[in-house]
Amino acid sequence: MTRAIMLRRLLVTLVTTLVLTPPSAIAEAESGPGPIAAARAENRNGARDTWTGSWEGAASGTAPALPGASIRNVVHTSVGGRAARVRLSNRLGTAPLQLGSVTLALQIPGAPARPGTVAGTMRTVTFGGARSLTVPAGRDVVSDPVALTVPADANLLVSVHTPADSGPATFHRSALQANFVAPGGDRTADEGGAAYTTTVGNWYYVTGVDVLGPSTAGSVVALGDSITDGTGSSFSADHRWPDRLADRLRDLPAGRRPGVLNAGISGNRVLREGRGPSALTRLDTDVFSRSGVRTMIVLEGINDIKGSPEVTDPLDLENAYRLLVRRAHARGIRVIGATITPYGGHSAYTPAREAVRLAVNDAIRTRRIFDAVADFDATVRDPARPNRILPGYDPGDHLHFNDTGMRALADTIDLTAIVPTGAARHP
Incomplete structure (x- = not known):
């Protein structure tokens, strides 16, 4: 499929989503109707509480x-x-x-x-x-x-x-x-x-679930696939990497502490429907409708590369990322792009797909697609075999991450990109 055809299909998908999605009963994060708006009141310090x-x-x-x-x-x-x-x-x-x-x-x-x-x-x-x-x-x-x-x-x-x-x-x-x-x-x-x-x-x-409190930091949404969904981490332990990110942010003062929302769906793709709507078609429901969203972290693309049909041109993913960013920027949301992590040893791995992954990661690092970059790939790859995850992070399937690996992903993120001292850069 040529890039021109791919882009036309992306635009058709986007327009169809905007036109056909029924009116949502979701309340606006800051000024919901009726009792929700009435519930916004001054806290004990005289500041206005907000929904997060x-x-x-x-x-x-x-x-x-x-x-x-x-x-x-x-x-x-x-x-x-x-x-x-x-x-x-x-x-x-x-x-x-x-x-x-x-x-x-x-x-x-x-x-x-x-x-x-x-x-x-x-x-x-x-x-x-x-x-x-x-x-x-x-x-x-x-x-x-x-x-x-x-x-x-x-x-x-x-x-x-x-x-x-x-x-x-x-x-x-x-x-x-x-x-x-x-x-x-x-x-x-x-x-x-x-x-x-x-x-x-x-x-x-x-x-x-939203909460009403004094924080002015809003929330950060992790948009992703099974790695963000937590596959490989311990059951009923809240050790997904977004949970670990929330643990790190908890050290901030309450008024500067953002909420962390996990919009990961196992099997999800950027360009095509898979398990759940594609990343492009679920932005409105899973990101923009959420309360107080200030930042989005995007870790998606491996299922587009290794799925069927597969993406063979890295530019297709780059263009899709740019569309995600443009739509987020139109809402005043900064976007952090995460590099795609290795999967050597997985049954879907091929040298040709690896070449696409490396090219996509190079674009994420160097082509100013995002406001900031979280280099997950550099953190978790095995220096001796860079197409593979470090054994200490691998739960055994050579694709996902155990609890230790999930913590390493969360530790990679620069917290100042989430809670910046100045305005976000929009490339």
Whole structure:
């Protein structure tokens, strides 16, 4: 395929997305309607509190509905606040989604594999004042503010009861987190977890949590594939590289600490649909709609290079990156580009694909595509065999990263590129 044809298809995809995406019920990050706007108030120091994205799980596909069940999703905050709001999605569904009830609570600390709540933290989540609602197919919703003090670096329980079969359930396939299902009846308000007898590794319906607090740093979104999604890291441990980045940022004063949102989808591609919409077509829903986004980190491209059909011209990815950056800059968002990490030894590796990866990385480093560069490739490659990951970072598949490797990726990022002292450079 020629570059001209590829660019025409990219533009068609972009225009189609902008025209056909239905109006979102997602509230604006800084001035949501009704009770959300009313909840913005002065904190004890007289400063205005703002909404910040604290957690994200990008919608990646659908699973069979669980009619009559209650689903307790476990999500991990990056920053805290004095109130929260929950984002739920029927974006990929084909029928109206009936939500009988939704609750929010803190999970018992140190028990990520248990569905019990901290006593006294159970809250009913409402939508325009109603405890139940129907979400049209293709739509997202944001809850009313929930009066709950949310700590940073804590687990929240978002429990959802679906009383009827509403068709395919929008979910995040690879949560790397134990979530729980109570098979019969509305158990969303249960403080104990005895009714939640089934464990699943997916997040159902919930796609985000915002918090209300004094931070003026906004949030950073990690847009990526399975490496960002956490494949290779420990289960129910929050050791994905965006989690490790949040750990580093936690050393900053609360007012300068941004939230970290993980928009990774395993199998995702920049140019084509794979698992989940392509990076180009999901910018609006997974990045721009999120609260307070100031920075985006892009680690995508390996699935375009090694997938089928594969990208053979590095310029195709470079042009796509530039389109991502232009769209982000139009929203005032700075963009950090990460180099593509090695995968020598993986079954999809070939010398020809390696040549494309190296050329793409050279463009990321030298052609001023992004506002800043995180050279993940330089950090994790084996000096003796630079087409491979260092053995100490390799979980065994020669593509993804173990907990040590995830920490190394997070440590590569220059924090001043996320929380700069001056304005971002727009090439």
